[in-house]
Amino acid sequence: MEEDRRFSYFFLGLGLGVAVGILFAPKSGQETRELLRTKADEGKDYLKRRGEELREQASELVERGKTVAARKKEELAAAVDAGKQAYREAVGGSGGASEGA
Numbered sequence: 376m377e378e379d380r381r382f383s384y385f386f387l388g389l390g391l392g393v394a395v396g397i398l399f400a401p402k403s404g405q406e407t408r409e410l411l412r413t414k415a416d417e418g419k420d421y422l423k424r425r426g427e428e429l430r431e432q433a434s435e436l437v438e439r440g441k442t443v444a445a446r447k448k449e450e451l452a453a454a455v456d457a458g459k460q461a462y463r464e465a466v467g468g469s470g471g472a473s474e475g476a
Contacts, residue, residue: 378429389418443469 393411 385418385421389414 393414396410397407
């Protein structure tokens with residue numbers, strides 16, 4: 376959500392900057408077009424870099440999630456095995472005393 380707002384502000388600022396630049400540019404049309412092209416390329420490069428950063432962060436989060444899920448699965452399996460063992464010991468060790476009660 377925060378990232379969406381940042382991108383919106385970035386594009387809003389870019390658009391306003393371009394509009395003001397065109398209106399008040401003391402440069403020729405060719406120079407202004409070149410400046411606009413340069414700024415557009417800079418914006419494109421920024422978005423590409425930011426997209427790559429976000430993709431890397433997402434990959435790291437996915438890997439971390441997989442690791443946590445695998446660890447929790449192992450813990451759950453160990454707990455189930457311990458519960459089964461405790462049950463076997465309770466049933467086998469009582470000698471059926473609870474059945475006579």
